[in-house]
Amino acid sequence: xxxxxxxxxxxxxxxxxxxxxxxxxxxxxxxxxxxxxxxxxxxxxxxxxxxxxxxxxxxxxxxxxxxxxxxxxxxxxxxxxxxxxxxxxxxxxxxxxxxxxxxxxxxxxxxxxxxxxxxxxxxxxxxxxxxxxxxxxxxxxxxxxxxxxxxxxxxxxxxxxxxxxxxxxxxxxxxxxxxxxxxxxxxxxxxxxxxxxxxxxxxxxxxxxxxxxxx
Amino acid sequence: xxxxxxxxxxxxxxxxxxxxxxxxxxxxxxxxxxxxxxxxxxxxxxxxxxxxxxxxxxxxxxxxxxxxxxxxxxxxxxxxxxxxxxxxxxxxxxxxxxxxxxxxxxxxxxxxxxxxxxxxxxxxxxxxxxxxxxxxxxxxxxxxxxxxxxxxxxxxxxxxxxxxxxxxxxxxxxxxxxxxxxxxxxxxxxxxxxxxxxxxxxxxxxxxxxxxxxx
DNA sequence: TAACTAACGTACCAGTTCGTACATTCAAAG
DNA sequence: CTTTGAATGTACGAACTGGTACGTTAGTTA
Numbered sequence: 001x002x003x004x005x006x007x008x009x010x011x012x013x014x015x016x017x018x019x020x021x022x023x024x025x026x027x028x029x030x031x032x033x034x035x036x037x038x039x040x041x042x043x044x045x046x047x048x049x050x051x052x053x054x055x056x057x058x059x060x061x062x063x064x065x066x067x068x069x070x071x072x073x074x075x076x077x078x079x080x081x082x083x084x085x086x087x088x089x090x091x092x093x094x095x096x097x098x099x100x101x102x103x104x105x106x107x108x109x110x111x112x113x114x115x116x117x118x119x120x121x122x123x124x125x126x127x128x129x130x131x132x133x134x135x136x137x138x139x140x141x142x143x144x145x146x147x148x149x150x151x152x153x154x155x156x157x158x159x160x161x162x163x164x165x166x167x168x169x170x171x172x173x174x175x176x177x178x179x180x181x182x183x184x185x186x187x188x189x190x191x192x193x194x195x196x197x198x199x200x201x202x203x204x205x206x207x208x209x210x211x212x213x214x215x
Numbered sequence: 216x217x218x219x220x221x222x223x224x225x226x227x228x229x230x231x232x233x234x235x236x237x238x239x240x241x242x243x244x245x246x247x248x249x250x251x252x253x254x255x256x257x258x259x260x261x262x263x264x265x266x267x268x269x270x271x272x273x274x275x276x277x278x279x280x281x282x283x284x285x286x287x288x289x290x291x292x293x294x295x296x297x298x299x300x301x302x303x304x305x306x307x308x309x310x311x312x313x314x315x316x317x318x319x320x321x322x323x324x325x326x327x328x329x330x331x332x333x334x335x336x337x338x339x340x341x342x343x344x345x346x347x348x349x350x351x352x353x354x355x356x357x358x359x360x361x362x363x364x365x366x367x368x369x370x371x372x373x374x375x376x377x378x379x380x381x382x383x384x385x386x387x388x389x390x391x392x393x394x395x396x397x398x399x400x401x402x403x404x405x406x407x408x409x410x411x412x413x414x415x416x417x418x419x420x421x422x423x424x425x426x427x428x429x430x
Numbered sequence: 431t432a433a434c435t436a437a438c439g440t441a442c443c444a445g446t447t448c449g450t451a452c453a454t455t456c457a458a459a460g
Numbered sequence: 461c462t463t464t465g466a467a468t469g470t471a472c473g474a475a476c477t478g479g480t481a482c483g484t485t486a487g488t489t490a
Binding site: 431432433434435436437438439440441442443444445446447448449450451452453454455456457458459460 | 461462463464465466467468469470471472473474475476477478479480481482483484485486487488489490
């Protein structure tokens with residue numbers, strides 16, 4: 001009668017790294033989708049296989065947890081950006097390629113985009129405290145700077161453009177498409193993330209940027 | 216000795232319209248700066264010359280107040296957009312002018328931008344319930360549509376562009392500049408809203424859009 | 431195997447926050 | 461002048477929520 005109970009796969013084994021990571025994963029989703037005030041510590045705990053006590057044990061509090069989430073999200077996306085190799089491409093193709101990488105990244109990491117929005121809603125008071133993020137980000141712009149200089153030397157780019165401005169144009173397009181998809185969809189009945197339109201928007205971004213740079 | 220006390224200008228006179236409007240003004244600022252969850256009903260009440268009781272009396276609750284705020288903010292900005300007269304401009308100048316109007320509007324109404332962000336954080340569940348907003352917004356795109364057609368007929372614009380896409384490009388740039396100014400400033404040490412750079416960004420937007428449309 | 435510490439769980443508290451019951455006052459209508 | 465209802469103020473409650481005190485267990489080391 002009494003069958004042998006198969007040991008559940010999620011029996012609690014002591015594993016600090018795993019517990020920490022699991023809390024971070026769930027917290028990322030919660031903060032991204034509900035904002036800082038909207039996120040509930042109890043809810044985050046309930047969605048993990050651990051308890052609220054552990055959140056305070058590992059992170060100290062709601063605010064510190066939020067910062068850890070933000071730091072990891074930025075690190076991940078910038079690390080991927082640095083993996084781009086544009087040295088072997090002609091300037092025009094290189095810029096287009098960089099824009100496409102940003103495009104792909106934003107699309108693949110909507111939680112990151114949402115977190116950026118959440119952080120701006122709080123006037124970036126947390127980002128300002130994480131100095132290392134500045135280095136990460138500026139290196140991404142340096143890459144763009146290099147390609148622009150090459151293109152200007154070759155005479156195919158306007159000489160009055162600033163790398164940070166171009167970076168901003170690229171980010172604007174990619175950010176808006178992901179961040180405002182809900183209101184845009186509701187007001188104009190167009191799903192900006194519809195897979196069938198993906199290639200169209202990706203090409204459009206490239207045209208937009210290269211069109212601006214072209215002499 | 217005892218001077219005649221000048222009657223304070225804010226003695227409480229019964230004025231429903233004024234009380235309602237004052238609540239809306241303060242609530243707009245609160246919701247824009249703290250988000251839906253972050254905004255406090257008590258705080259909104261404290262910043263008006265009335266009490267929390269009145270918020271419930273006039274609006275019913277926090278959520279309904281938020282919706283009223285959202286509705287008014289959208290109505291205001293769209294009304295101003297419709298005031299643009301591009302019929303008498305050549306297509307190229309017309310498009311640039313439309314972009315500039317959006318640029319100016321976003322800059323003048325940061326609270327609106329923040330509210331759009333807040334609403335997207337909630338997946339636009341409130342905007343979806345205000346059907347009249349759809350009409351308001353689509354009329355703005357119709358205007359753009361007309362200028363594009365004229366330019367295409369004149370042979371100065373590409374014929375494979377969509378009005379809604381162009382609208383999205385314009386909005387992206389203007390939105391990002393205002394919405395993400397805090398993280399951008401913290402990470403790249405550049406104030407996107409610095410008045411001395413305003414003309415530069417305004418011209419850049421025009422160049423960007425016309426560069427994309429040019430054959 | 432006994433001691434020790436990191437990892438974990440339970441129960442609870444104190445402050446906050448949305449919302450409301452109830453009393454009151456102003457101003458217009460008759 | 462009286463009536464009447466809209467407009468307003470006060471005080472409070474119930475639920476939520478971040479945070480913590482305290483006890484327990486697992487795994488490691490001597």
